Amino acid sequence: MSFLRFAARRLVEMAVTLFGASFVVFGAMYLAPGSPAGFLLSGRSASPAALQAINEQYHLDDPFLVRYFRWLGQVLQGDFGRSITYRTDVSQLLADRLPATLLLVGTALVVVVVVGLALGRLGAVRGGKTDSTILVTTTFALGTPSFVAAVLLQGLFAVKLGWFPTSGAGEGFGDMLWHLTLPAIALALYLIGMLSRVTRSAMLDALEGEHVTVARSRGVPEREVIRRHVFRNSLGTVLTTGGLIVSTLLVCTILVESAFSIGGIGQLLELSTTTKDFPTVQAISLIIVALFMIVNLIVDLLHPLVDPRVTLGSRRSDA
Amino acid sequence: MSVALTRRPGLGRLKAARAPLHPICLGFAALVVLAALLAPWLSPYDPNAVDLGNALAGPSSDHLLGVDAAGRDTLSRLLLGARTSLLGPLGVVVFSTVAGIAVGLAAGWRGGWLDSVLSRSTELVFAFPGMLLAILIISVYGEGLLAPVIALAIAYLPYVSRLTRSLVLAERTRPYVCAYQVQGHSALQICLRHVLPNIAPIVLAQSAVNFGYALMDLAGLSFLGLGVPALTPDWGRMVFDGQTAIQHGYPLSAILPCTLIVLTVVAFNVVGERWADQVARRTT
Numbered sequence: 037m038s039f040l041r042f043a044a045r046r047l048v049e050m051a052v053t054l055f056g057a058s059f060v061v062f063g064a065m066y067l068a069p070g071s072p073a074g075f076l077l078s079g080r081s082a083s084p085a086a087l088q089a090i091n092e093q094y095h096l097d098d099p100f101l102v103r104y105f106r107w108l109g110q111v112l113q114g115d116f117g118r119s120i121t122y123r124t125d126v127s128q129l130l131a132d133r134l135p136a137t138l139l140l141v142g143t144a145l146v147v148v149v150v151v152g153l154a155l156g157r158l159g160a161v162r163g164g165k166t167d168s169t170i171l172v173t174t175t176f177a178l179g180t181p182s183f184v185a186a187v188l189l190q191g192l193f194a195v196k197l198g199w200f201p202t203s204g205a206g207e208g209f210g211d212m213l214w215h216l217t218l219p220a221i222a223l224a225l226y227l228i229g230m231l232s233r234v235t236r237s238a239m240l241d242a243l244e245g246e247h248v249t250v251a252r253s254r255g256v257p258e259r260e261v262i263r264r265h266v267f268r269n270s271l272g273t274v275l276t277t278g279g280l281i282v283s284t285l286l287v288c289t290i291l292v293e294s295a296f297s298i299g300g301i302g303q304l305l306e307l308s309t310t311t312k313d314f315p316t317v318q319a320i321s322l323i324i325v326a327l328f329m330i331v332n333l334i335v336d337l338l339h340p341l342v343d344p345r346v347t348l349g350s351r352r353s354d355a
Numbered sequence: 356m357s358v359a360l361t362r363r364p365g366l367g368r369l370k371a372a373r374a375p376l377h378p379i380c381l382g383f384a385a386l387v388v389l390a391a392l393l394a395p396w397l398s399p400y401d402p403n404a405v406d407l408g409n410a411l412a413g414p415s416s417d418h419l420l421g422v423d424a425a426g427r428d429t430l431s432r433l434l435l436g437a438r439t440s441l442l443g444p445l446g447v448v449v450f451s452t453v454a455g456i457a458v459g460l461a462a463g464w465r466g467g468w469l470d471s472v473l474s475r476s477t478e479l480v481f482a483f484p485g486m487l488l489a490i491l492i493i494s495v496y497g498e499g500l501l502a503p504v505i506a507l508a509i510a511y512l513p514y515v516s517r518l519t520r521s522l523v524l525a526e527r528t529r530p531y532v533c534a535y536q537v538q539g540h541s542a543l544q545i546c547l548r549h550v551l552p553n554i555a556p557i558v559l560a561q562s563a564v565n566f567g568y569a570l571m572d573l574a575g576l577s578f579l580g581l582g583v584p585a586l587t588p589d590w591g592r593m594v595f596d597g598q599t600a601i602q603h604g605y606p607l608s609a610i611l612p613c614t615l616i617v618l619t620v621v622a623f624n625v626v627g628e629r630w631a632d633q634v635a636r637r638t639t
Binding site for chain 1: 376475476478479482483484486487490491492493494495496497567571574575578579580581591594597598601602604606609610613616617618620621624625
């Protein structure tokens, strides 16, 4: 199958799943007990006029499907409605908070990739004591939820030692990076464990290959064997975890941002869930799901380029 | 028969570190379960008895592990917190296993349109990370333990149902199923009495692996204040309460629940993985 046709098919599949996801995100509101207007107000006292305004704003008198498609059309134009608590456009709220979250997730992603690949490679190549030390360490990393890591790091490095600020996102790029160092490490810890495990086992698989024996017997230097024939071969498998890594980062950022009071979209999601600000919850959920699917699509498209032995779409049969 | 247990990647190949780790973890997991079962008799104080005059006191002969910012005994809260912290994941695992087996059996046995509808919806659920689905449902239903448990059970269901489906497909082609069909047993009877016991060990191993993840997710939700109600002792909630204490320089009441969460998750992960490995080796 040609690359373009494969890309087009995956794009359509993604659109269908995204359509379903948007239906779930929209329909969830109607699972709530009581009338939608009552839910949207959720206990706040409302005059008949305000109730009327809510009814009009959400077109609550229209049939369900009409409302859904109207909402979907607005979302596709970047209009997520108005926040009930903040009384501003949700898209404006998101735009204000997105930079902090993106910087946090981006930094954590870099840390995960660099440290995770390095540890996995080290364990697979060295073996023995180094390997078992890394294995035990990553076992604990995999058992540490990001909020536990966040609270412990904050207690040690921010409160006790005072090396880093305890909370906030900072102003300006350098200051932000300084504020986000601890949160990024907390966010990355679990995924470092995961990625290094994946890298290690993929490299061990590659090490057993006959091409490695051949390369060694021809006198290719060991460093070169590891770099070109083992590490390079394992990258395809490592890449397939990309979607999972990004979605885990996006979900765990909710916990880490709350622990460090970073005003990003993660903390916004937590706050709007407690205040029942449903339009904001809808928007953030949809964005996280969409980002996860986009990353998965990119991974699917990149996979054959990184690992030419894989033909287009073959990952889907075993996925 | 090839068995493909859906683990979160990165947990296979633990063998090198196995020898001393597994018995310790098994022992620790048993200890935590025992503590949770006996908590009301073991805990020295009422977990919600507030004593503000004694707030943040360190360990003493009265309070072995100290007290938290509201003067509540940490040891009692940890012991009773073990109940909620283990009961939640247990609910998730039980719900997702029962429903996942039902869905997987139906999809694998009936095939056809039912299979494709179920596979499609499975894909949709995979796109929603468990925690996000839980938050979405909590934002509609409000806080409490039931809503997040059901949401997480739905999120974990595809792991079980996909595995069950592939196992049922493999099992269907085996001669004993044909023999029962010829003898006139109904499909339901064959499924429940003969196929299910054959695939149960593998599915249960999968569920054991899910337990640790469910514990982490639920503790995270409690940390956000979206899980258990405020007064119920729960480890995730205790970390949240302890965070303010840490910022004032009294780390103990936060460090203890943190440690317990990590150790418990590690213990259940190692035990579950070992079990999954043994089952996989036996069937291949």
